[in-house]
Amino acid sequence: MSISVVMLGTGSPRPDLDRSGPSQVLMIDGTPILIDCGDGVVNQLMKAKISLSEINYLFLTHLHADHVYGYGHFLVAGWGSGRKKLTVVGPPGTKELHNLVLEMFKNDIKYRTSLGFPPEGILDVTIVEVDPSQAIPCELPAEVTAASMIHNVPTFAYRFQMGDKAVVISGDTAPSQRLVELSQGADILVHDSCLTTTSMYNHSPRPELKKVWENLQKEHCTPEQAADTAREANVKKLVLTHFLPGIDVNEIYQESKKVYDGIVIVPEDLQVIDVDDVEIADIRKELAIQTAN
Ligand SMILES: [Zn+2]
Numbered sequence: 001m002s003i004s005v006v007m008l009g010t011g012s013p014r015p016d017l018d019r020s021g022p023s024q025v026l027m028i029d030g031t032p033i034l035i036d037c038g039d040g041v042v043n044q045l046m047k048a049k050i051s052l053s054e055i056n057y058l059f060l061t062h063l064h065a066d067h068v069y070g071y072g073h074f075l076v077a078g079w080g081s082g083r084k085k086l087t088v089v090g091p092p093g094t095k096e097l098h099n100l101v102l103e104m105f106k107n108d109i110k111y112r113t114s115l116g117f118p119p120e121g122i123l124d125v126t127i128v129e130v131d132p133s134q135a136i137p138c139e140l141p142a143e144v145t146a147a148s149m150i151h152n153v154p155t156f157a158y159r160f161q162m163g164d165k166a167v168v169i170s171g172d173t174a175p176s177q178r179l180v181e182l183s184q185g186a187d188i189l190v191h192d193s194c195l196t197t198t199s200m201y202n203h204s205p206r207p208e209l210k211k212v213w214e215n216l217q218k219e220h221c222t223p224e225q226a227a228d229t230a231r232e233a234n235v236k237k238l239v240l241t242h243f244l245p246g247i248d249v250n251e252i253y254q255e256s257k258k259v260y261d262g263i264v265i266v267p268e269d270l271q272v273i274d275v276d277d278v279e280i281a282d283i284r285k286e287l288a289i290q291t292a293n
């Protein structure tokens with residue numbers, strides 16, 4: 001079985017030319033599962049050579065703007081590219097969001113169906129609002145479970161279990177014991193790491209951002225907190241994401257390594273992380289090569 005995570009967007013709500021909005025694809029034997037739908041998601045999918053028409057499942061961790069900015073584009077462009085079937089799994093409010101987007105684009109959708117595009121794949125989307133006490137019904141080569149995170153709105157982390165392999169996507173969260181439990185023994189944990197010391201908030205001349213920064217401590221994690229979770233959960237690879245502009249990749253790496261001795265990855269957009277690959281995914285090697293040169 002071939003399993004990998006494609007980091008489509010490793011950014012945050014702050015626009016960043018180098019990092020698209022939060023979004024990733026879990027690829028299971030060629031079946032793509034999209035998780036979150038940040039700004040630029042359609043372009044990033046195309047750059048990653050993942051066919052829009054083949055994405056039949058989208059999981060939303062929560063409905064903050066940075067995680068759904070790209071939903072309208074994905075919904076309509078994926079259908080226009082030939083998608084016949086779509087299931088969207090997300091927190092309460094996902095159906096309302098979907099219906100609002102359909103309403104916003106209703107004349108466009110009417111126009112395209114009048115041109116001859118079949119309505120399947122856009123007017124018959126299945127929406128599943130998650131109840132974390134129940135298994136998520138889906139026809140995927142993975143068993144999916146969700147856990148509620150600590151964030152400002154209902155937010156879920158998802159665990160995708162494929163035989164003895166597991167991938168967990170945290171969504172946005174402050175440190176959470178439920179995430180430690182959900183991530184036990186996972187091969188890959190993709191974790192919110194928004195609170196980096198070199199972020200723009202610490203260097204902004206705008207005084208109100210100091211208050212914002214303090215409040216953000218209740219909603220997100222530092223790289224060290226993410227690494228604490230990875231250590232407590234015995235995760236094999238920790239992939240940090242949700243970066244504000246201006247981060248120092250090496251500093252984030254070192255901060256995480258202080259508390260966790262598994263593999264830490266501070267990815268760029270479009271980086272592919274294979275469940276089984278322990279070689280190129282390891283940034284320690286990259287740092288060693290950089291130092292040697
Ligand atoms: Zn959020």
Ligand SMILES: [Zn+2]
Nearest residue numbers: 064066067172
């Ligand atoms: Zn976010």
